[in-house]
Amino acid sequence: MTYYFLPGQTVAAPASGVPPLDINQIRADFPILQQQVNGRRLIWLDNAATTQKPQHVIDRISYFYKHENSNIHRAAHELAARATDAYEGAREKVKHFLHAASVNEIVFVRGATEAINLVAQSWGEQYLQAGDEIILSHLEHHANIVPWQQLAARKGLVIKVIPVDDDGQILLDEYARLLGPKTKLVSFTQVSNALGTVTPAKKMVEMAHQAGAKVLVDGAQAVSHLRADVQYLDCDWYVFSGHKVFGPTGIGVLYGKEALLNETQPWQGGGNMIKDVTFEHTQYHAAPGRFEAGTGNIADAVGLGAAIDYVNHIGIDLIHQYEHYLLQYATQLLKDIPGLRLIGTAPDKTSVLSFIFKDFTTEQVGAALNQEGIAVRSGHHCAQPILRRFGVESTVRPSLAFYNSCSDVDTLVEALLRLRRSKI
Structure with a gap:
């Protein structure tokens, strides 16, 4: 697929019957993007932290509270039926979005963090024994490190870490050496939140299963960029957060194979689960x-x-193609800025552009960009081990979504060049 540009608009040229991706129309769907920050048009480049919400999502939540609000299940009245239908309808949508085999494999939680803690404190507590080994990757978010460390400390488990190369890619040969008869769990991210690296998830799952281990895949950074297919991956668990895929905060999903979930003890007790x-x-x-x-x-x-309806309406494959082009465009421009070092240069990556800027702290860069109306994340991104692997404590992290455009990237680059000139 090729792309062409008009003033103020980015569109994907139609190919094989695929409709164009009209960025002006998409941006109009997101009310928060219509505002100004510091007198400038808001450019939201903090999508790896959270994505913005289309009016369709805002209206649906409002409609629920106006017309359907009730507790679900078991009640005999009309609003309970409406609320239950809406809630279980959402579960059905998630099932199709992840290509799960059954709605019984979809558990609603607060987010990916809670989902990982759920697996650690239910399945992990139930089945792991002293001396068992858990394998993580060097790319992990703290949410996929700390729960396993806590479990390991309680139960005498051993944690091993898959290293990465200088581009931020998983070293599969080293991973193979770590796998063994004591390996009971492999838990890794599908996309690095700090570097954007896409891991060879299917291959990693296969290798773990050959060693007799269960596998959890953290899809929090993947679901808004890549097609998710848990049956294709054959992972035992898959987790993601709604706010990363243009949905609300405080909601997320744990996918688990149905038999495995039913063999696992609950982690919380109370109503609704009995x-x-x-x-x-x-x-x-x-x-x-x-x-x-x-x-x-x-x-x-x-x-x-x-939110899933909205993504499906546009098409996740078209979103992926467009964002891949935009990432290439941005990478080419950023790497030519004097004093800018990109952190994470894997050939296969999604829309993350972590960098450090000579003569400036990450906080100074973030503050300067904010003055231009550009929102980026600066800090350790809750992924300190991988940043330290590259010899840094923090980075500036612009991250892209399908409502961003080449114009947004150009504005970012121009602001960074002005900042560089200020030191000359």
Whole structure:
């Protein structure tokens, strides 16, 4: 697919019947992008931290509270039926979005962090024993490190780490050496939040399964950029956060193979997850109910369903193609700026452009860009081990989404060049 540019607009040239990607129309769908910051048009380049919400999602959440608000399941009245239909309808949408085999494999949680903690504190507590080994990668977000460290400290487990090369790519030969009879779990990110590296997830899952280990894939940074297919990956668990895919905060998903979920003890007790309770014994529901204790985030689950509808309407493959082009465009311009060093240069990566800038702290760069209306993240991105692998404590991290354009990138580059000239 090729792309061409008009003033103020970026579109994908039609190919094989694929409709054009009209950036002006897409931007108009996101009310927050219509504002100015410091007298400049807001350019949102902090998408790896959180994505903005289209009006479609905002309206769906508002409609829920105006017309459907009720607790779900078990009630006999009309609003409970509406709320239940909306909530379970969202679960169905997630099932199709991830290409899961059943809605029973979709558990609603607060986000990817809670999903990983759920697996650690339920399956991990139940099945892992002293001396068992967990393999993580050097690319991981803290949310895919700390829960396993806590579990390892409690149970006497061993954590091993897959190294990466100087571009930020997983070293599969080293990974193969780490796998062994004591390996019980491999947990890794599909896309690095700090570098944008896309890991060879399917191959890594296959290798872990050959060693007899279970596999968790952190898809938080992948779902808004790449087609998700848990059956193709054959992972045992897959996690993501709604706010990373144009949905609300405070809602996320744990996918787990149905049999595995049903073999796993609940991690929280309360209402909604029980079949029967006496003071002597409790019977739990099968998945997903056994992992959804209490009143969940019903409205935002519905909002996540609306976000998935929006992404599906545009097409995740078209989004991926467009963002890949935009990433190439931005990379070419940034790498030519004097004193700028890109951190993470894997050939296969998504829309993350971490860098450091000679003579400036990351905080100074972030503040200067904010004055131009450009929102980027500066800091360690909750991924300190991988940044330290590259000899830095923090980076500036512009990150792209399909509502960004070449014009946004040009404005970023011009602001950085002005900042560079200020030191000359």
